[in-house]
Amino acid sequence: MSEALDFSGFSCPQVGLGDDVLDVVAVGHARQVVETYLERHRAHLDRHAAGLSTVLTAWLTREDERFDTVWNLAFGDAHALLLSHADDVVRCASALALRMNERGHAGAWEAELPAPARLRFGRWLLPAAEAIQVSAAAENAAVRTRAAGEWRSAAFLRDGERGWALVDGDDVDVLATCQRPDFRFTLSTAQSLSPSGAERLLQADAYQFDRAEVSTADAWRATCDAALDLIRETADFYATWVDRVLRDLIPLRARPSTFNSGSERFSPGVVCVSDQPFRWPLAEMLVHEATHQYLHIITRLGPLDDGTDQNLYFSPFRNKERPIFFIVVAYHAFANVLMFYRTARERGLVPERVITSEAFASREETLTKQLRAIEDPLKNARSLTPLGRALWEPLYHVLHA
Numbered sequence: 001m002s003e004a005l006d007f008s009g010f011s012c013p014q015v016g017l018g019d020d021v022l023d024v025v026a027v028g029h030a031r032q033v034v035e036t037y038l039e040r041h042r043a044h045l046d047r048h049a050a051g052l053s054t055v056l057t058a059w060l061t062r063e064d065e066r067f068d069t070v071w072n073l074a075f076g077d078a079h080a081l082l083l084s085h086a087d088d089v090v091r092c093a094s095a096l097a098l099r100m101n102e103r104g105h106a107g108a109w110e111a112e113l114p115a116p117a118r119l120r121f122g123r124w125l126l127p128a129a130e131a132i133q134v135s136a137a138a139e140n141a142a143v144r145t146r147a148a149g150e151w152r153s154a155a156f157l158r159d160g161e162r163g164w165a166l167v168d169g170d171d172v173d174v175l176a177t178c179q180r181p182d183f184r185f186t187l188s189t190a191q192s193l194s195p196s197g198a199e200r201l202l203q204a205d206a207y208q209f210d211r212a213e214v215s216t217a218d219a220w221r222a223t224c225d226a227a228l229d230l231i232r233e234t235a236d237f238y239a240t241w242v243d244r245v246l247r248d249l250i251p252l253r254a255r256p257s258t259f260n261s262g263s264e265r266f267s268p269g270v271v272c273v274s275d276q277p278f279r280w281p282l283a284e285m286l287v288h289e290a291t292h293q294y295l296h297i298i299t300r301l302g303p304l305d306d307g308t309d310q311n312l313y314f315s316p317f318r319n320k321e322r323p324i325f326f327i328v329v330a331y332h333a334f335a336n337v338l339m340f341y342r343t344a345r346e347r348g349l350v351p352e353r354v355i356t357s358e359a360f361a362s363r364e365e366t367l368t369k370q371l372r373a374i375e376d377p378l379k380n381a382r383s384l385t386p387l388g389r390a391l392w393e394p395l396y397h398v399l400h401a
Helices: 019-048 052-059 073-082 089-102 195-202 220-234 236-243 279-298 324-346 357-380 386-399
Strands: 107-117 129-136 140-147 150-158 164-169 176-179 184-187 248-252 270-274 313-315 320-322
Touching: 019 052, 019 073, 019 089, 019 279, 052 089, 052 107, 073 089, 073 195, 089 107, 089 129, 176 220, 195 270, 220 236, 220 248, 220 279, 220 324, 236 279, 236 324, 270 279, 279 324, 279 386, 313 324, 313 357, 320 324, 324 357, 324 386, 357 386
Parallel strands: 184 248, 248 270
Antiparallel strands: 107 129, 129 140, 140 150, 150 164, 176 184, 313 320
């Protein structure tokens, strides 16, 4: 499959990436995850979750599934569980089934959870439950959850582009959403993350946060909207680049003089950003982390390098020696950020007063120098696979056109 497709569109939005390529890669990988999950855990699910394996098996027969369904944390948690020894089989499978139900896949199932968990149905966060019962059709869904021996019920009706409306329910929380014509995503909370998802996302290589540092500050929403406006005003293609892959935005409590952001390969569409009050850094972080999402998609097909190059190369972005894989990753992300800044400058966009125009110009100059420093290692690399070359070579040509 990878030989028959053109993956250059994963490098940057200027090249162009078809929806069909996203569907083939992401949906194909998601089917493999669900198939493997059932092969390993069907017997366990059948003991603890009546009808759950049936729903997952029936989903595998759908021929019209799309990228938007599977680029979701539920599929990422299941993928991560297959590569770990976590005892989270029933919860992960329940989250998968709820995602399938949310996207219109009918089915009835129930599950006994090994520990109380809060599961999601679209933008709705269900109450903490030790057990769950679901009956879903294309236009309506009924969910019952049990905690401390007490059952609670929730009923949902499909509500056009907004997804689902809660028509009756107890202790169901709604997650804030961005519902703009150009951007659609959920502003997630610590409670909406699975235990494994929270650990992966909040304890990252570049930073460490705990659940208490996931912010819910309403004031930050204005900064977020301003950053999204900036991306759209800079270039429609970068607005699309971000919107296609961003599903959940998690604001982290800002630390002094620090702009943190992060994502990881087992959390599709989920991006963490510090809730600092400036739109330009936030716009940069969104472009940067969205670019990492395209990296996570393409690596569903295979590695970026063949492992034969054991040398380390200096990365000015981390100020240390790094393997060639991370040099590709850095070039891919920061070259897109540089192109974003260039396009903004060409369109006459200047930073707000709290971030001086000199700092804006300096950022572009700094990125240019840093990227030049890692271009020679990439040009001389013999260990990069076709997927690795597809990420950086087209971007290099756009950058130097």
